Amino acid sequence: MGLRIEPAQRDIDAFALYDNMREEDMMECIGLMHHPKDAVYMSFETSEKVYSLRDENGLYCSFGVTNAGNVGVAWLLGTRRLVEVKKYFVVNSKKWMDDLMIGYDCLTNVVMKTNELSVKWLKWLGAEFSDCQFDGYMSFILERK
Secondary structure, eight states, X not given: OXXXXXXXXXXXXXXXXXXXXXXXXHHHHHHTTOOHHHHHHHHHHHEEEEEEEEETTEEEEEEEEEEETTEEEEEEEEBTTGGGGHHHHHXXXXXXXXXXXXXXXXXXXXXXTTOHHHHHHHHHHTOEEEXXXXXXXXXXXXXXX
């Protein structure tokens, strides 16, 4: 069956994601004053679209978008397994991010400056960064190309 990005199985994927979340993503949640478990479940519950990268052995990451008017709030949380398939994820995630963009002028959120994997991926997607009100974080914006 192999690797695939598909619509998330919300309850199953939320549990699997929290159960094996990357430390960097946990720290990012905690730094924003959210317990990682709350952040995972809130992300799944409030999102219009949620996708997961998986194979027959389980989940690698989930990502989605929450409606904030004409702006979408994009998020991605990964499991510790994500580094095993980073090339596949990067190559295939661009079309899924384009799907998240449908109906929005842009996508935005914040990212911890030390979350190197996430920052590198956002740069590859064409994100522009700026300072924000949270110490150690920066805002990003992805605009339709």
